[in-house]
Amino acid sequence: MLVVMRHGATADEVDRVVQVIGELGYDARPMPGAQRTAIGVVGNDGRVDSSRLAALPGVVQIIHVTQPYKQVSREWRPESTIVTIAPGVSFGGDEVPIIAGPCSVESEEQIVEAARAARDAGAAALRGGAFKPRSSPYAFQGLGRKGLDLLAVARQETGLPIVTEAMDDEGAHLVAEYADCIQIGARNMQNYSLLKTVGRIGKPVLLKRGMAATITDLLLSAEYILSEGNEQVILCERGVRTFDPATRNMFDLTAIPTVHQMSHLPIIADPSHGTGIRDRVTPMARAALAAGADGIIVEMHPHPDNALSDGAQSLYPDELTSLIKELRAVATAIGRSVTQTGTTGARSGTQ
Ligand code: PEP
Ligand code: MN
DSSP states (O other), X not given: OEEEEOTTOOHXXXXXXXXXXXXXTOEEEEEEOSSOEEEEXXXXXXXXXXXXXXXXXXXXXXXXXXXXXXXXXXXXXXXOOOEEEETTEEESSSEEOEEEEOSBOOOHHHHHHHHHHHHHHTOSEEEOBSSOOOSSTTSOOOOTHHHHHHXXXXXXXXXXXXXXXXXXXXXXXXXXXXXXXXXXXXXXXXXXXXXXXXXXXXXXXXXXXXXXXXXHHHHXXXXXXXXXXXXXXXXXXXXXXXXXXXXXXXXOTTHXXXXXXXXXXXXXXXXXXXXXXXXXXXXXXXXXXXXTOSOEEEEBOSSGGGOSSOGGXXXXXXXXXXXXXXXXXXXXXXXXXXXXXOOOSXXXXXX
């Protein structure tokens, strides 16, 4: 439920509403906005009796949020949320950042070469997994902590912020020491204890859609993170499993405008996992941006033929350069722009 205050409501009036919400046994989340201050009521699992609140001074409206996901919904917050993972790299506004890099961190040479290629192509952030959730226990599992150290070296070399995956609660704290944005992968979208942990850690989170998750499932998973007090969540469409083996997944572009209608959170698109085939990545990245994606995350490897994971869907560096050029044209056509960080040298690491 949302308690909407009149424009210009006093701090005392807001405090009184917060106090009464507490007396009713719920948590109050005041949200000052440009147009109005609203106070969210959380902790209820059903309809709250709002009669006491409606009568308080300064209150103009009570909105009962109808969806099961509350804080994530557009009803809760009409204006789009902007999530900033590093200075100048924000998701959800007019600018669209590109995140690029290999599926996995493999060696210092590989990740630094990839980071330089990503930066030179115009990417605003570097991706790369140190902890890899693989379908087979015999496949390359990632370098773990060593991989995080190598990502820190790549960031130091290029200035690109890092997006990297955490697979479990313990790993999340370690990943948070290095990452600018913590990725929760498709296989962990419904790992509720991990969601709560990254909610408490408070760093930006990239939450990928599960392989068989509905959009409502995705939003409910995001709600776990927001309910722990972390509103910096970027959603990601990465394709879902269907009956058709022609591509690795069915890349659901309709999810992008649908999420925008249902939620104020930004949503980006991953055409690499969405298609699984290198040649499909560029056209689907263009389409995702045209559909309104707030960012694109794409796999690029300096030598895809030697990649330890997902080489078949990884772009060559020159393909990334061409793609980002094309994305700039698409962005212009829809009144947006691709983020240009202008980083050409090192910045101090934030490890
Ligand atoms: C990845 O980003 O490399 C990855 C494992 O993605 P997903 O969780 O979407 O399969
Ligand atoms: Mn991958």
